[in-house]
Every structure is written in C-alpha cells, then in structure tokens.
Amino acid sequence: MAAVLESLLREEVSVAAAVRWIARSAQSSEEDAGEAAALRSLQPLRKEFVPFLLNFLREQSSRVVPQGPPTPAKAPGSSAALPGRPGGPPRGGRGARSQLFPPTEPLSAAAEAPSARRGGRRRGAGPARERGGRGPGSLEEGVGAESLLWAGSRRPRAAGSPGSPSRARCDPPNLSNLEEFPPVGSVPPGGAGTRPSRRINPTPVSEERSLSKPKTCFTSPPISCVPGAQPSVLDSSPWGQGPAAGCRSLQEEREMLRKERSKQLQQSPAPACPTPEPGSTLPTRTGSLTAEPADPAKVSSRQRLELVALVYSACIAENLVPNLFLELFFVLQLLTARRMVAAKDSDLEPSPGVLDSLESPLFQSVHDCVFFAVQVLEHQFQVLSYLDKGTLKLLAENERLLCFSPALQGRLRAAYEGSVAKVSLAMPPSVQAVSFQPETDNRANFSSDRAFHTFKKQRDVFYEVLREWEDRHEEPGWDFEKGLGSRIRAMMGQLSAACSHSHFVRLFQKQLLQMCQSPGGAGGTILGEAPDVLNMLGADKLGRLRRLQERLAAPQSSCGPCPPPSFPGCQGFFRDFILSASSFQFNQHLMDSLSLKIRELNSLVLPHPEPSDEDGESDVDWQGERRQFAVVLLSLRLLAKFLGFVAFLPYRGPEPPPTRELQDSILALRSQVPPVLDVRALLQQGLRAHRAVLTVPWLVEFLSLADHIVPMLDYYRSIFTLLLHLHRFPQSLKTCSLWKRVRWMSLRWIQKLQNMVWMACLWWTSTCSTLAVLILAQLAQAFFHNQPPSLRRTVEFVAERIGSNCVKHIKATLVADLVRQAESLLQEQLVTQRQEGGDPGQLLEILCSQLCPHGAQALTQGREFCQKKSPGAVQALLPEETPAAVLSSAENIAVGLATEKACTWLSANITALIRREVKAAVSRMLRAQGPEPAVREDRRGCSRACEHHAPLPSHLISEIKDVLSVAVGPRDPEEGVSPEHLEQLVGQLGQTLRCRQVKTWQHALLVCPCMWLITRATLAQGCYSKDGANIQGLLAFSPQFLCPPAEQHLAKCSVELASLLVADQIPVLGPPTQHRLERGQARRLLHMLLSLWKDDFQVPVPLQLLLRPRNVGLLADTRPREWDLLLFLLRELVEKGLMGQKEIEACLDSLHEAQWPEDFAEELATLFNLFLAEPQVPEPQLRACELVQPNRGTVLAQS
Amino acid sequence: MILTKAQYDEIAQCLVSVPPTRQSLRKLKQRFPSQSQATLLSIFSQEYQKHIKRTHAKHHTSEAIESYYQRYLDGVGKNGAAPVLLELANEVDYAPSLMARIILERFLQEHKETPPSKSVINSLLRDPSQIPDGVLANQVYQCIVNDCCYGPLVDCIKHAIGHEHEILLRDLLLEKNLSFLDEDQLRAKGYDKTPDFILQVPIAVEGHIIHWIESKASFGDECSHHAYLHDQFWSYWNRFGPGLVIYWYGFIQELDCNRERGILLKACFPTDIVTLCHGAAAP
Secondary structure, eight states, X not given: OXXXXXXXXXXXXXXXXXXXXXXXXXXXXXXOHHHHHHHHTTGGGGGGHHHHHHHHHHHHTXXXXXXXXXXXXXXXXXXXXXXXXXXXXXXXXXXXXXXXXXXXXXXXXXXXSHIIIIIOBOSSOOSOTTTTTOSTTGGGSHHHHHHHHHHHHHTTXXXXXXXXXXXXXXXXXXXXXXXXXXOXXXXXXXXXXXXXXXXXXXXXXXXXXXXXXXXXXXXXXXXXXXXXXXXXXXXXXXXXXXXXXXXXXXXXXXXXXXHHHHHHXXXXXXXXXXXXXXXXXXXXXXXXXXXXXXXXXXXXXXXXXXXXXXXXXXXXXXXXXXXXXXXXXXXXXXXXXXXXXXXXXXXXXXXXXXXXXXXXXXXXXXXXXXXXXXXXXXXXXXXXXXXXXHHHHHHHTOXXXXXXXXXXXXXXXXXXXXXXXXXXXXXXXXXXXXXXXXXXXXXXXXXXXXXXXXXXXXXXXXXXXXXXXXXXXXSTTOOHIIIIIHHHHHHHHHOOSHHHHHHHHHHHHHHHHHHHSSTTSOSSOOTTSSOOXXXXXXXXXHHHHHHHHHHHHSOOTTOOSSOOSOOOTHHHXXXXXXXXXXXXXXXXXXXXXXXXXXXXXXXXXXOOOOOOGGGOSOOHHHHHHHHHHHHHHHHHHHHXXXXXXXXXXXXXXXXXXXXHHHHHHHHHHHTTSOOSSOHHHHHXXXXXXXXXXXXXXXXXXXXXXXXXXXXXXXXXXXXXXXXXXXXXXXGGGOOSSTGGGOOOXXXXXXXXXXXXXXXXXXXXXXXXXXXXXXXXXXXXXXXXXXXXXXXXXXXXXXXXXXXXXXXXXXXXIIIHHHHHHHHHHHHHHHHHHHHHOOOHHHHHXXXXXXXXXXXXXXXXXXXXXXXXXXXXXXXXXXXXXSOHHHXXXXXXXXXXXXXXXXXXXXXXXXXXXXXXXXXXXXXXXXXXXXXXXXXXXXXXXXXXXXXXXXXXXXXXXXXHHHHHHHHHXXXXXXXXBOHHHHHHHHHXXXXXXXXXXXXXXXXXXXXXXXXXXXXXXXXHXXXXXXXXXXXXXXXXXXXXSSOHHHHHXXXXXXXXXXXXXXXXXXXXXXXXXXXXXXXXXXXXXXXXXXXXXXXXXXXXXXXXXXXXXXXXHGGXXXXXXXXXXXXXXXXHHHHTTSSOHHHHHHHHHHHTTSOOOHHHHHHHHHHHHHHHHSOSOOHHHHHHHHHHTTTSSOXXXXX | OEEOHHHHHHHHHTTTTOOSSHHHHHHHHHHOTTSOXXXXXXXXXXXXXXXXXXXXXXXXXXXXXXXXXXXXXXXHHHOTTSOHHHHHHHHTTOOHHHHHXXXXXXXXXXHSSSOOOHHHHHHHXXXXXXXXXXXXXXXXXXXXXXXXXXXXXXXXHHHHHHHHHHHHHHHHHHHTTOOEEEHHHHHHTTOSSOOSEEEEEEEEETTEEEEEEEEEOSOBOHHHHHHHIIIIIHHHHHHHOSEEEEETTOEEGGGOOOTTTTEEEESSOOSOEEETTTEXXXX
C-alpha cells in the first residue's frame, strides 16, 4: 500500500490515474501506459488502498492535540505500516482511535503476527491495540474497554450489528457498527484512566445539544446522551474543575467561557495570523491548552502535503471513504489543532533503507496540519457550501483558514451569505397536543356512542401517560414499563373496534410527528425558522464565539458524524409506548398508517432546481419549497424509522442465529413474508423520477432498524446493493450538486389532469367528439407546460380549497336551512303526535322524505359558489403582472377543478348529510322537549331604561330560601325577617325578572356568525317587534343571567312565599310585641307577587301549589285562622287571568280528599262555598271580607 | 380570593362536623370576617361534600335506614310539627336533604307496591307538596329549605351561580373583542370535550398562551381541582392546547403549579392580556 503512496509522492503515477485505479476495477483506456504498468503490479492491493490511506493519515496526525474530541476511528486492516519499518508510526499506545475497518486478514494470520501487520511500533504494549478490542489482549487497554463499553450501551437497541468475526474479507464496512465507527466524541474511559489523555474537550457543556445541533438534512438524529462517554472526558477537563459535565448549569458554563476568554486574551493578544511571533506562546500554566499559531511560511514539504491532500480529496470526491462526515470532521480537527506533541527523537530518526518520501512524518507541525486541512477543504468546497449557515460562518471566520487560503475564505463567506440553511436552537422539548378536529374526531366518525366515548377517554389517558413520562423519564431509577406499562395496556385493551384503533393510531402518529419532527425533539423549529444562533449570542461576545466555533467545528462527545440508530428525546417515549403496549392490532394499524403517510409524503412534489446563480437573487418560492422539503424529509425519516422499528420488531433479537441450518430455515421462512412497505419499488421509482434525494434518506432510516436476517433476504439485499451503488456512483443520479439532484416530475400532475378529462370524455362521448376533448387536454397540458410551476400549484391549491369551502358553505346554508325547516315541521308534528301518539322514528322518515329531494339544489349552488369564488382567489395569489389571458385560463381551470371536487363530493354525500343533520336535530329537539311542558313563547327583553343592575338570580334564590327556612323553622328566638327586607326582596325579584340582558346581542351577532343566521331567519319569518331590539326567538339564544331552571325555582319560591304570607307564617323582626306581619303589608306583598306572576315571569308559575294540602295546611296551625288573604289571593288570580275559576274550583275540591281536623275541614268547605258564591268583580267584597276580619275570630265563622 | 394552603387549612379545620345550616354559616362568617361570604360558603359546601362522600355508605346500610325510619316515625308520632327529620339528620351528622331522601324512599317502599323510581323520588323532593303524607311533606320541605349544601334548591343555586359566571365571562370576552366559540356551539360541532369558551384567536395572559377558558364558580381546593384537572382541564389541554381556568371564588395558591405546562389559574378575569393583532388589549 505504501508503495502506491510512494509512487504517487515520487510522481511516478498521477493522482488522477491513481484514483481511477482505486475506483474502478477495469483500467480505463485513457491511462498512460507507464502508469498502468506501475499500478498493475499493485493490483491485488487495490481494495486496501483507501483503508490504508485513511489509517495513514490518522496515524500521521497522532501527535496532534485537537481542539475537540479525538480523531475518528482508524481504518482497520491496512495499517499504515511502512515498508521496512515494522514498528509503524511512533505511538506509545496513547491513541484513542479504534480501527475504521475490520481486519482484512484472516484471524489466524492476525494472531500470528499482530504487531507486524497492524500494530505499529509499540514498546511493550499489548497486541491489537487499534482493532477495537477484537484481539484477545485488547482488554488490557483503553480501546478494548471502550469497545466493550460501547457494545454494552448499544446492543440492547442495536438492530443487529453483524460485526461478527466471520465477516468476509471484502465485506462493505458496517457503518452502524459502533466498534468500527464509534461516535467521534467517545473517548475510551479506560484509556483516560490509565494515563493522562492529551485530548482536550473543548467545552464540557451539558447543554451542548441545545446549541449545537446536527445538520438537519444530512445526519441521523444524534444520540442524546451516550453513557460512558462523558466521565473520561472529564478527567482531561482543562478547567481544573471537577464536576461532571452533565451536571453543569448553563450559568457555570458561561462563567467558564468567560474565564477562558480572558485567559485567551492574555495569552494571545493578537491573532496568530498573519504575523505570528516566534515563541509568543507564553509558558504559562495553561500554555499547553492554547492553540499554537499557524503560519503558512513554516509549512514543511508543501508539495508532499499537496499531493496527499489531492489523493485524499479525490477519494472523498469519488465516495471511496465510508463516511464523508467522518473525514470532514477529521480535517476540521487538523485545521483547529492546538499544537503538536513533541515527537521523541527516535521517532524522527530516519531508518536506513526507507524512502525519504514516507520516512519523515507527514505532519511535522501545526503548520503542516493546517496547510493540509485547508488544501482538502479547498477541494471539498462544494460539500462545504451545503453546510448550515452557522457552521459556514464559523469556517469563514476561522483565522487560520483566512491566513492559509484567503480565496477559500472568500468563497466560504459568499456561501455563508447565500445560505439559508440555519441550524435552529433546540427549544426545550415541550409537549403539544394534537388538536381536536371535528371533521375527523366528532361522533360522526365513530361507529357507536360507546366507541366515541371510549376514544375520548383514551386520548386523555394517552396524554396523561405522556405527561408523566415527560415529568419522570429522567429520574434515576424510573422505568417506563414499570411506571406506565400496565396503564398503557389497559388502555389498549379498550380499543376493541378496528375503527378505534385507526383513530388512536392517527393520534399517535400525529403526536409523534408533532413532537419529534425537529432533531432535538422540539416541534416547529426547523430550518430557518428559529433565530440564528450567532445573532442570538451577539457578535461582540467574542469569547463565546470562539468556543462556539470550536463546538461547531468539532462535533460533540455525544453525537458523532455516524451515530447508530437511536430514539433520542421524545422518540424514546413512542418507542417505549409501542413496546409496552405490545398490541398486535396496534402495531398493524400503526404500520398501515405509517406506510400510507410515507407513501403520501414520498410523492411530494420536490422543489424545482436551484435558481441559476447568475440571477443573484434567491427566489422566494424556492426558499419556501426548500423549507417545506426539509420538513417533509424530516417527517419521512421519522416515520420510516418507526415503521422499521415496528416492522422488524418481531424478528429482532440480541444475537444472530447460532447455526447455519437455523439461519437457512429462517431465511426460507422470511423470504415468503412480503415486505411491510415495498421500499424497493419506491426506491426504484425514486431513482427513475430523480427523487432519490428524498427517498434515500428515509429508506436508510428504515433499514437501520432491520434485524440480523434482513440483509440476507434477497429482497433487501437488492436494496442494499442498489444503495451501495448509489453511494459509490452518485453521478448515476445524473446530477452535479446536492440540490441539483432534485428533479421533479412535472408531468405527473398533467397526467392526472389528462385522466380526469378522459373520464369526462367517456361520459360526454355521445355529444362531443373525443378528438376535441383530447385537444383540450393537450391544450391544458401545454398551458401549464410553459408556465412557471407556481402557477400550477396555485391553481391546484385554489381548486382544492374552494372545492372544500364550497362543501362547507353548502352545509352551513342549504343544509342548515333544511334542518331549520325540519325543526319547524317537527314542532307541528309533535303537537299533533301528542294527541295521536305517533312514533318519532316514523316522524324522522317523513321529514327526510320531504327534505332530502331539496339536496339536489346543492349541485347548482355548489357550481355557483365555485364559479364565484375561484377566480378572485387565483387573481389574488398570482403575481399582478400575470398576463390577462394566462390569468383567465388559470381561473377557468381552477373553477373547473373546484367544481369537480365539490360536486363529486356533494352528489355522493348530500342526501346522507341532510339525513344525518336532520336526525341530530330531531333527537336534540326531542331531548329538549322532555317531559316538562315547553316554556312560554313570549320571551321579552329588558326595557330601555334597564341598567342591568338587577341582583343575580342565584342571589335571590338564596335570599328567598333563607326567608323560607326562617319561616319554616326551626329558628333561634332572635331570628326573623323585617317587612322592609321582604318588600325589598320582592322588588328585587321584579328587577331580576325584568332584566333580560339583551344588551349584548348585538355584540353576539358580531362575534358569532351563526347568531346572524338565526337573526336573519327570524327576521325572514317576520317575527320582530316594532322597537327592533326585541326580536322574538332571538332572545332564546341571547345570553341571559336568568336561565330557565333558575326562573322556575324563583317562580316556585315566590309561590311558597305567597303561601306563607297567606298563612301569616313569616316571623317578623321588630318591636317585641310585633311578631306578625300587618295585614296591609301582607296584602301589598301579595299584590306585588301577583303582578310579577302576571307580567314578569316568562316561565309557567306553579300557582296550583297555593292550594295543595301542604300549603293550605299551613293555615291549620294559626290561631285564630284568617282566611281573608287566601280568598283575596284566589280572587285576584282569577281576575288577573292567572288561574281560571274552574281550575281553582278543581283544586279546592281536591282539598277535601286530604285528612283535616274537623273544624278545619268545615272552614275549608265554607271558603269553597264563599269563593263559589261571590261573583267576579271582587273589589268591594274583598273589602267586606277585610272589614269583618278584625272583630271576629275568623272570617269564615262570620259567614 | 387566593388562599395559601395554610389559610385554607385553617378554615377547613373549623368545618369539621358542622351541620350544613344557615346558623353554621353565620358562625363561620363571624369567625373569618375578612373572607368573602361566597368563598366561605363554597369552601364550606365542598368540605361538607367531602365529609358526606366519606360517610355516605354508613347511612345507607339497611340497619341504618330502618333505625332512622323508626326514629322518624316515633318522632312524628309524638309531635308531627316538631323538626323531627332535620334534628335526626343533624344528630347523625348527615345532610338533611339526603336524610329526607332516605326516609321518603323508605316511606314509599312501605306504602307502594313497586319500589319508587329515582325520578319519582327526585320529583317529590323538588315538590314536596305532592308527597301523599302531609306530615312527611312538611318534614321533607323543612329539611330542604334548611340544607345549605344539598337538595334541589341548593342544586339550583349552584347551577345558577355557574351559569351567571359563564355569562359574566362571556360579557367580558365580548367587551374585550375576543371572539370565541361557546360550549353550545362546540357541542353542536361534535366536540367530545367542551370548555366554556374556546378562543378563536389565542391570547397571552401573563406570558402564557391561552386557547380556552373555563369558568368555575367555586373555590378551587385540592380535591375539586384535581378532579377537574383529570376530568376536564387536561382533557381540554389534550385537545386545544394551553388554557385558563377562572375560579371566581378563589383557589389554593399552591395549585397554580401547571402554568408552564399549560393550565393557568386566576381568581378573576385577567387584566394582563396580549392579543395577536393589537398588542395589549384595551383595559
């Protein structure tokens, strides 16, 4: 391997030829014969070159002290051992890197000569240090411990990492294997424990995730916290402060940043570039922590570095490296390297017989590192330009970069200015519920009342569980299954009907998308929507900026560039919910729903290609589309991840099948099972339609959750092959940039249109010529073909919305009118039915048969609506400058599409809709009717003079109740009621009854459009009074303090009060002698009550109570008995028309049936006779009654 | 009237084994003159209801019913005009209206062939003048008008208070030009859970987003608040997002702990309202 590199360095072979040689198995004809010959001899080594190169670079940079976490994993296998230098590079077992590739030689060979093949030069160190603990002795050292630790933390969730020893020599690297691709920040705890690490953790911030987020479009959601990764980092904490990084508050963190900033200011008052002063680094206590200045003039062997950078870049560009981000990360580490550890003399000694070109270390100083990094970055500018805005800014502001390549810096700055890809701030994840939508969630969407109410409860249990999880999942010792499992299963157990399952799954899926759409788990803060990190910090906070710079340039310890599949943050809740629910039905419905949603989102119309750079200005539409694209992509990845999780859940296990036979039988079985979603077809479709940029990311998420067997199944193997091909040959996507890979299928919609026209054509075929329609379709196609895509989208959007609004409008007008008709018909029917005793079910049928035919109007009205509304909407949404002809065509098409949508729905559903609404209205009315007689119709409002200061009904009922209770007793000796209080109370009752709060109805009309409809309807019926404000019927809907139940109770209480007055049972407060109400006062109060009953109550007053045995019986206790007030009251009732003479006679008559003391019964009979005997006009007789009263014991005794 | 838990406990302590009569209420008002009457009554009523819930079962054993009925018969046998039933209720520490129900039910069982239905009993309690026995009718009526915590009259008062405060809240919303959907409209649309008002455009109150407002014409104590949270407030949150609860008669301060989570408590209509369109609402 080194031979190839050496040939390159000696310029025997050109870089281009070398890369061609590496990338392609067949030699291309363009190769120079000499080069070909040189390379041909090395043919067997071709596959090992890239691993060799990567390891070589890692090893060469081993003395670099980076700003951030340690450098990425080393590639296993082809160690960069140089010929004749069996010891390898000068490392004393201090590296933290594991190998990037698995060993490429058979284990036996590895065991024979571990140090010679890959060990590098070690001094008394154990074998196989760099292989991630594969060798038997690896446990001795940190790397081995690290890999074990990783395995431990990962395996429970890992979907089978086939990192088995049996792996074939040429297997593709397994990117999900943490042993081979550990998250970059992970530091071996053992390594740190055995010796002081040189690695420096830039900022041990526990809240780091809130500031540095993964790039939304490129990487998998990161692992939020990796157990075991942090403690080792702490040991090397440069701040000399002990507390665990995870425990530090942001405040402490800020303080640390401040201190560090001041230190840095002290140590390097001037920028290291462009005028570095030799020896400017002061040997201070913290001197070793500051970055050494880098100077382009001090770069050694410039040419050699350039060449290696070129080869390395070519490998990256050709997609030969396993992970682009891993390499970028490595390069950024070189760029930001703090310093080089001094090499031991022996390390630098040239060994005899070794070629110069590879003999001296590639990176001899920080200057070399920076130079190399800048070289690579220059080659990778295209990729860099797609980084997020924040990172671009930091890169562009990097002083070393400016110093080494002002040109690159300029390009980066330009890219930064043009970039819209911001990294959002992760807001603390807060749960927001899926909102209730009547269209999908109301009773009409459920099979039964029971299902509806069950789901109502389930929704609440779901959120209760979610809130509890939110509160407790971070508590140590809290366990999801223990805490919530049984509750979840109990809830799932209630989901009996299939329809309930689909409702719940819809809720679950929506909540999942809502909570987890952004990588941090917070909803809504996706690309470009959150405030820029840098702007928020403020440009003057240089110290922070520097740290931030480091932070962004160096991915954090918790999330590397190639994290394994995980369920960070809120996703964990949904994963655990699925596991705890362990419901087959739920999983099946969930898979159905996820598949459907994935298909739906995957067919999203992709944004059209980036506007050409010459324009200079970025298209507004395009930015919106890009944002939408990002949202859709995130959603798809999330959904696919969960689909993969659920789909492969039954097959997942910790271990691969133990024997070949078992594996074969499993394979035979599994190959019969159809895939949950035909992802291969979707991928192929995506490739054909040039939509891979959307399809591949979610597909990868889906596959990352696959079990051990999946990669061996033919179906999935073909997908993996396809993906590998894509990875290697992205040019097969026929694109040159990430965004330009995006091609959208503009014909798709037009095909749909064509189909529609074709259907219309079939229907119309008798009258129209097919040819004409086809021409029409072609014209429409042609019309959109030459218009900007936004026009098509606008028309489609308008048609969709107007069509939908049309249906809503018909519901609110035509259907609502029919329902009102039904109500009035029903009212009539009910009256007759009461007499005839009909059946409400039949009634409904009659109503429906009368009303449903009116539904035919819906189509006409719908057409009118679409005709009227669509053009305006199209006009408003298209640019002002749209040519008139184009506008008019667009309007016509929108009208057509909207009408089509609305009329299709209406013709299919209007009858059912009317039926449903009428039925609901009927049952509502029947319920409202109840056993009680309907309230009186003549509801009135306040008089104009009313100031609405009447006491509240509740207060009055309470007050009257108190009077009643004092009267009924038992009471304390000092308790009583003053006559004034009684009069005041009855007066207040009048006020309350007269204040009907119509003052707000006008407001109500403004606020509530349905009030307007009602008003219009009542006005149309002609039932409004002259003064305008008192519209009958409307009052029933206007807000009143006095509600019918309260009024009914007031009426009843007032009658009870009257009974007590008549029987003189109210204890009066006053001078000691006076304990009874004066007759005049009592009569005055009765007059007031009579007037209220007659004029102010709007509910029926239960006056017959006055003549019930209990109330009349109150008189029995009084001595002497005084019947005059009762007689007075009865006559007034008749006179005021409150009760009929006959009605009273009937009541009096029935009183005889009760058991009374003999004398009382006699007196009662006399009263009856008196009432019957006395003619109407009662005034003089009443007086007579009154006059006889004081002298005789009782009125009746005299008569 | 927002009380601390300690203040509330002090009031509640005074209510142990106090009969729900107007005399008790009068004493309570004298004991805590600084508290509003409505708040005191609400606390009294809720504490008493808790007490009844705890002891309800023991009054409904057949032995207890028989013993009460016998005592009633003995009592009215001696003097039908004496407050026999009311005194019996107070003596055994049970609500007079509920005691009236027990005795009425037992009475009807004895005098009718079929056991009386619940609706018949309710209707007789609403209108005792229809009770066939004149003495019992008077006794029942006396219990009902003397009971501050139970019975059809108290139910009606509570209902009326609730309704009035909803109207009050509606008027305040209209006054502030905040458009809303009320409970009836929501029900007509088929919502499965209906707060009193859903704001068509959310507002911010004291920095918290508000989508819905629920009016509670009672004091928010721990027990009722937790029941409301479980049955109503969280359900509203689950469907409509964060919202505001107004406990017009106050609440225990410590219960207002879900503000960040999306349930804000107030004892009056908020003044610090920010609307989407106009900034701070006009006072």
